[in-house]
Amino acid sequence: MQSTAQQESVQGLRRQQQQKNNETKAELQIDGAEHYLFKGVIGGNYMSPIKANNMKKCLEVGFGCGIWMMEMASEFPECQFYGIDLNPKTPENTYPDNCNFLKGDFTDGLPYPDETFDLVHVKSLLMYKPVEHVHKLLKEIYRVTKKGGYFEYKEPLRIKNAGPILNMVQEGWDIFLKEQKIDKDLVLSLDRVLLQQGWKDAALTTHLISVGESEDSASNMFYESWKKFSETFSDIFTTLIEFPRKEEFKKLARNDLEPECKKFKTGVEIAVGFATKRPISTN
Numbered sequence: 714m715q716s717t718a719q720q721e722s723v724q725g726l727r728r729q730q731q732q733k734n735n736e737t738k739a740e741l742q743i744d745g746a747e748h749y750l751f752k753g754v755i756g757g758n759y760m761s762p763i764k765a766n767n768m769k770k771c772l773e774v775g776f777g778c779g780i781w782m783m784e785m786a787s788e789f790p791e792c793q794f795y796g797i798d799l800n801p802k803t804p805e806n807t808y809p810d811n812c813n814f815l816k817g818d819f820t821d822g823l824p825y826p827d828e829t830f831d832l833v834h835v836k837s838l839l840m841y842k843p844v845e846h847v848h849k850l851l852k853e854i855y856r857v858t859k860k861g862g863y864f865e866y867k868e869p870l871r872i873k874n875a876g877p878i879l880n881m882v883q884e885g886w887d888i889f890l891k892e893q894k895i896d897k898d899l900v901l902s903l904d905r906v907l908l909q910q911g912w913k914d915a916a917l918t919t920h921l922i923s924v925g926e927s928e929d930s931a932s933n934m935f936y937e938s939w940k941k942f943s944e945t946f947s948d949i950f951t952t953l954i955e956f957p958r959k960e961e962f963k964k965l966a967r968n969d970l971e972p973e974c975k976k977f978k979t980g981v982e983i984a985v986g987f988a989t990k991r992p993i994s995t996n
């Protein structure tokens with residue numbers, strides 16, 4: 714028979730597991746919603762001028778649930794897709810044969826030979842990583858990209874026209890970024906950084922997406938997942954911003970976020986860009 718202390722510790726572990734499951738679910742929802750938003754903005758899964766018959770090997774760093782890789786693998790059946798992620802959240806059995814998912818940490822270096830890939834893709838990764846890690850990753854991406862190959866990135870930047878609730882979230886987020894030594898403006902100058910690092914034809918554009926205001930389903934889906942995300946991560950936000958009561962924050966996120974976004978015409982700014990590695994000189 715278990716003692717009260719043992720029972721309490723089992724219940725504690727169950728609660729922790731439940732919280733972890735909720736967090737994973739919320740992350741998956743927002744990743745999925747973001748995928749369709751970015752796809753809508755750029756009109757497909759990629760912007761780089763890649764040529765289908767040149768696509769032999771492609772890499773995604775931080776593939777998450779793998780949705781981009783799986784869609785691309787179906788679109789380019791002759792190309793092998795490789796992905797590396799610290800915490801993969803891909804389906805266990807059903808995915809295209811040309812998808813190769815690997816659990817790994819890019820800060821240990823990318824485990825692929827020089828000049829392997831025709832396209833390297835990252836989405837919603839650089840914005841969450843300390844500057845030092847981003848620079849290390851960019852060097853590694855350059856190393857593993859073939860001459861004439863492309864690097865493409867898509868990142869959410871920040872909330873625009875926030876009302877009181879989202880200002881609270883943004884405030885907490887800014888503290889978190891500072892603590893983690895994350896430079897929230899780095900992505901905005903990534904085209905220049907890439908040119909300095911030897912890439913060419915670097916292009917970067919930003920777009921403002923309305924959150925839940927318009928009738929289009931991707932925007933609403935994004936809003937719903939965001940609401941869930943704010944509720945699930947209320948512990949983190951309320952700790953960071955010292956908001957007095959967690960439950961109050963959850964209620965605000967659940968009930969008041971939608972009218973607030975409509976009233977303030979809230980949007981989220983995203984950045985998308987790509988660059989190419991100089992081909993071998995023909996002179």
Ligand SMILES: C[S@@+](CC[C@H](N)C(=O)[O-])C[C@H]1O[C@@H](n2cnc3c(N)ncnc32)[C@H](O)[C@@H]1O
Pocket residue numbers: 744745747748774775776777778779797798799800801817818819820835836837838
């Ligand atoms: C915000 S999610 C984005 C996932 C996916 N790219 C998407 O947009 O749906 C960031 C992903 O990067 C992965 N990640 C974070 N740090 C990493 C690291 N050091 N090495 C490899 N993957 C990492 C996380 O596990 C997570 O799946």
